Amino acid sequence: MTGSAPGRLTIMVVEPDILVRMVLAEYLRDCGYKVVEGGCADDVFAVLRSDIKVHTVFAEVRLLGDSDGFALAKATREMYPDVDVVLTSSVANAADKASDLCAEGVLEKPYHPDEVIRRINVLRDRRAPRPA
Amino acid sequence: MVGLEPEDTAATRPCILIVEDELLTRIAAAEFLRDCGFTVIEAANAEEARLVVASRAYVDLVFTDIQMPGDMDGRSLAGWLAREKPRLPVILTSARLEGDAASRGQRRFVRKPYRLSDIEKQIRELLGQS
Numbered sequence: 001m002t003g004s005a006p007g008r009l010t011i012m013v014v015e016p017d018i019l020v021r022m023v024l025a026e027y028l029r030d031c032g033y034k035v036v037e038g039g040c041a042d043d044v045f046a047v048l049r050s051d052i053k054v055h056t057v058f059a060e061v062r063l064l065g066d067s068d069g070f071a072l073a074k075a076t077r078e079m080y081p082d083v084d085v086v087l088t089s090s091v092a093n094a095a096d097k098a099s100d101l102c103a104e105g106v107l108e109k110p111y112h113p114d115e116v117i118r119r120i121n122v123l124r125d126r127r128a129p130r131p132a
Numbered sequence: 133m134v135g136l137e138p139e140d141t142a143a144t145r146p147c148i149l150i151v152e153d154e155l156l157t158r159i160a161a162a163e164f165l166r167d168c169g170f171t172v173i174e175a176a177n178a179e180e181a182r183l184v185v186a187s188r189a190y191v192d193l194v195f196t197d198i199q200m201p202g203d204m205d206g207r208s209l210a211g212w213l214a215r216e217k218p219r220l221p222v223i224l225t226s227a228r229l230e231g232d233a234a235s236r237g238q239r240r241f242v243r244k245p246y247r248l249s250d251i252e253k254q255i256r257e258l259l260g261q262s
Contacts (some may be wrong), residue, residue, distance in 0.1 A: 018180040019187055022173050029166075036159050037174050050156055107195050 006032030011120065012047055014038045014059035014072070024058075027113040041067035048080050056120050061089035062104060075106040078089070086116070146259050147171040147189070150197035151181040151206065161195070164248040170255070178204035178212075185217060193255055198226035210239065221258035223251065 011028055015021035016039045025035045036052060038044055040063045047054060057076060061069035073085040090109040107119060148170045152158035155176075162172045173189060175181040177200050185191055194213060198206035207230070210222050219238065224230065227244040235241050240254050256262045 018175060018183055019189075022184065022189070025174075026171070038155065039176055046155050047159070052159070 007034070009055045009124065010053055012036045012044060012054045012057045012062065014040070014044055014057060014060075015068075016040070016064045017115070024113055024116065029118070030097065039063070040065035041072040043075065044072060045079075045124060047130060048076075048083065054083055056084040056086060056123065058086045058088065058116060058120070060108040061087055061091060063118060080126075081104070084120070084121065084127075086119045087131075090114075144168055145171045146192040146255075146261075147173065148255060149173045149175060149181060149184055149189075149191045149194045149196075151178060151194065151200070151209065153177055153197065153200045161248060161251065165252065165255070168252050174212060178206065178209040181209055182212065185213065185220075191220065193221045193223070193258055194228045195251065195255070196222045196225070198224055199228070214239075223224045223258070225256055 006098065011033050013021055013025045013028070013035055015024065021037055021039070023039050028035045030061060036047055038047065042065055044057055044059070054062055057072070059069045059072055063069055063072065067075070069087045069089070076083055076085050086107060088107040088109055088111060104119060104122065138252065148165055150158055150162055150165070150172060152161065153176055158174055158176070162174050165172050173184055173191065175184055178196070179202055181196065182204075185194075194209075196206040196209055196231065200206055204212070206224055206226070210224055213220055213222055221238040221240075223240045223242060225242045225244055225246060229243065230241055238258065240258065242254060253262070
C-alpha cells in the first residue's frame, strides 16, 4: 500500500446519509484508519478546532447546513492547508465545479471504498518528503 | 463493515448505536467503546438512529442522549424502540434528573457527566458480559 500507514492517518468522513456514512466509516476502520464522522461543514471545523488531528476530510458535496462540500473544501484549504480534502457526489456535473478544488475531481457515487483509499493515498503521497 | 448481518465478521463484536448530537462527546464515547472491543455506529439524532435500526444493521444496544434537537428526543426514541425492538437494551443519558426514565428491565438511565468506564460496565451488564 502506498501512502502513510493507515494506522497513523485520521480520516473524517462527512456524509449526511448515515447509512452511507456508517458503512464507509467502518470499512476504513477495518482497513486500519482512525475515522471520525460528521454530517456537515460545522462538524468538520468543530473537529479541526479540537485536539483531534485530522489528515484527510472525505466529504459529500451536498451537506446538511449552510455550507456545501465546495465551500468546505475551499475553507479547509485556506484555514488548514495541511488537511487534504476529497469530495464525492452523485451529481454528474459536480466534477466541473470542483476542478480547482480537487486534484482528481469529485469522486462520483457509487464508488468502491478502495477508490476512496486510493484518492486518500494519492494526496498523502504528494505531501511525502521527496528524496534529494 | 458494519454488522449488516449477524454472520458478518464484525458482528462477532457487539454493536453499540450511540445517539448523541454533541459531536465531540459522541466521538469520545465512540472511540472509547471501540477501544473496549465494540463495534460502534454513530447517530447525531433520533431520526438517524431510527434509520439505522430500521436498516439491515445489526444493533445489540442503543446508548442515547435524551435532550436532542429535532422532532424526537431520546425518550421518544426509547419508546419507539420499545415498540419496534422490545428486546433491544437501551441506555439513556441526560444532564437532568429524568424520573420517568429510571432504570428498569432492559432500560438504564445514566446521569451526565458520566464516566465512560461506567458506561462500558452498564453495557456489559445489559449484554450479559459482566
